[in-house]
Amino acid sequence: MTKQETALLAVEALKKEYPGAVCSLTYQDPLQLMIATRLAAQCTDARVNQVTPALFARFPTLEAFNEGTVEEIEDLIRSCGLYKTKARDIKAACQMLAEEFGGVIPDTVEELVKLPGIGRKTANLVVGDIYHKPAVVTDTHCIRISNRLGLTATKDPAKVEKDLRAVLPPEESNDFCHRLVMHGRAVCTARRAGCEACCMSGFCPTAQASAVKK
Numbered sequence: 001m002t003k004q005e006t007a008l009l010a011v012e013a014l015k016k017e018y019p020g021a022v023c024s025l026t027y028q029d030p031l032q033l034m035i036a037t038r039l040a041a042q043c044t045d046a047r048v049n050q051v052t053p054a055l056f057a058r059f060p061t062l063e064a065f066n067e068g069t070v071e072e073i074e075d076l077i078r079s080c081g082l083y084k085t086k087a088r089d090i091k092a093a094c095q096m097l098a099e100e101f102g103g104v105i106p107d108t109v110e111e112l113v114k115l116p117g118i119g120r121k122t123a124n125l126v127v128g129d130i131y132h133k134p135a136v137v138t139d140t141h142c143i144r145i146s147n148r149l150g151l152t153a154t155k156d157p158a159k160v161e162k163d164l165r166a167v168l169p170p171e172e173s174n175d176f177c178h179r180l181v182m183h184g185r186a187v188c189t190a191r192r193a194g195c196e197a198c199c200m201s202g203f204c205p206t207a208q209a210s211a212v213k214k
Contacts, residue, residue, distance in 0.1 A: 023178060038090060
């Protein structure tokens with residue numbers, strides 16, 4: 001079976017298992033999604049969702065972030081971890097958005113990654129969820145499950161993104177990545193693959209190898 005055939009089977013299996021594919025971060029506009037995703041680095045989405053209501057209440061607009069201080073942002077995001085770096089990046093990104101992008105969140109990965117603290121993972125999420133363009137968000141769940149499925153053989157996010165773009169139908173890539181997150185939390189976890197309860201066990205190399213060992 002080719003990687004593309006495996007990818008198409010995975011798309012359909014996950015679509016049936018998780019018909020509602022949505023981002024688990026809570027946001028109301030592009031800026032909030034960008035900031036929430038930056039906060040989620042080395043932090044759970046659940047924790048970020050506990051922090052952002054107060055953050056976005058204090059800073060409801062780009063202008064509010066630019067008028068505020070890094071220290072104020074730090075105080076509100078402290079429990080997210082790496083809060084000093086994240087606060088500095090958020091402040092700098094907001095300033096750059098105002099000064100160089102007319103206050104508008106860019107709609108391409110190439111432009112988004114010019115912003116301080118914004119990597120390809122965050123950029124892809126914004127491009128996919130806000131602008132509905134084909135995107136591949138290579139978070140930890142995506143990387144782990146893609147390796148177990150044999151769709152890639154690397155843990156490098158950029159290389160995983162390239163490998164998945166080569167085999168996924170562009171119109172399915174956004175939802176596929178969201179579903180991988182859901183599946184990675186529920187079944188195919190970091191601690192164990194959970195093949196016995198997996199909707200992809202019929203074609204997943206990891207599941208088949210596990211079955212042979214038994």
